[in-house]
Amino acid sequence: MSPFPEAGFLPLPAAEHPDSSRFRLSERSPLFDGHFDGDPILPGIAHMALALSACEATAYRGRALRALRDLRLTRRIGPGDEVEVVVSEGEEPLSILFEIRCGGESASRGLLIFGADEADRR
Amino acid sequence: MIEPSAIDASNLLPHRRGARLLTEILRSGPELIEAAGVVPATHPLAGAAGAPCFIGLELGAQAAAALEVLLRIESGGDGSVRPGRLVRVREAEFLEPALPVDTRLTVTARLEGAAPPLSIYRIVVEDGRIEYLRAAIGTWGGTGPPSGADHSPGPP
Numbered sequence: 204m205s206p207f208p209e210a211g212f213l214p215l216p217a218a219e220h221p222d223s224s225r226f227r228l229s230e231r232s233p234l235f236d237g238h239f240d241g242d243p244i245l246p247g248i249a250h251m252a253l254a255l256s257a258c259e260a261t262a263y264r265g266r267a268l269r270a271l272r273d274l275r276l277t278r279r280i281g282p283g284d285e286v287e288v289v290v291s292e293g294e295e296p297l298s299i300l301f302e303i304r305c306g307g308e309s310a311s312r313g314l315l316i317f318g319a320d321e322a323d324r325r
Numbered sequence: 326m327i328e329p330s331a332i333d334a335s336n337l338l339p340h341r342r343g344a345r346l347l348t349e350i351l352r353s354g355p356e357l358i359e360a361a362g363v364v365p366a367t368h369p370l371a372g373a374a375g376a377p378c379f380i381g382l383e384l385g386a387q388a389a390a391a392l393e394v395l396l397r398i399e400s401g402g403d404g405s406v407r408p409g410r411l412v413r414v415r416e417a418e419f420l421e422p423a424l425p426v427d428t429r430l431t432v433t434a435r436l437e438g439a440a441p442p443l444s445i446y447r448i449v450v451e452d453g454r455i456e457y458l459r460a461a462i463g464t465w466g467g468t469g470p471p472s473g474a475d476h477s478p479g480p481p
Contacts, residue, residue: 247411
């Protein structure tokens with residue numbers, strides 16, 4: 204379940220990779236509306252939303268996002284595209300490395316850093 | 326430094342409807358733009374608690390794209406609008422749990438370096454009382470897509 208229910212991220216059956224999630228970008232996703240007319244492309248911020256959706260299957264579910272490092276967007280994602288989001292523990296505390304793959308290519312990658320919660324402070 | 330009285334941002338960006346968050350340009354100069362924007366409550370990434378702070382990165386990218394159009398117009402060049410696509414975030418700090426929705430926000434984008442059509446901007450998003458986001462972003466202002474290879478510039 205994505206924390207962004209209105210985004211049009213349609214979950215697909217799990218991939219073979221245990222730390223990955225797959226989604227199809229609905230052709231009717233409002234994220235494409237006006238971005239851009241005649242040439243729809245997923246906004247860069249939506250890559251982060253996809254990465255956070257994949258984090259729902261990890262221990263970081265529901266945690267506040269505190270920082271982002273080294274996000275590189277290298278491939279456009281359009282309506283109807285299927286993506287695989289692979290996540291792994293980052294080297295920094297409370298961090299997750301992610302890569303979004305689409306059409307056999309890397310579409311983006313970056314490092315998400317989360318805030319500590321009460322359990323971490325004890 | 327130009328201090329236009331509320332230039333409508335819609336003429337400077339190709340974003341339409343809910344995708345355009347920037348509303349007006351407050352002031353601009355050769356390496357700096359200050360603009361106002363709003364994240365609508367209906368934004369597809371917003372929820373009951375507001376909008377995730379990372380949406381402020383889009384505000385920064387739109388402000389940077391608007392500055393590049395203004396500079397092209399000022400230099401007598403092509404004033405056509407271009408997306409100013411976000412291609413890199415070197416670092417971003419999200420200082421609050423969420424951005425308020427349907428609230429006027431101010432975004433400042435300061436040019437830190439450029440290798441056209443790539444540019445690096447330092448951005449801040451705030452509402453006059455609270456700072457929500459600080460980041461260094463890279464935007465692609467070219468007419469074609471930054472396809473395939475990683476064209477995003479390294480640290481300046």
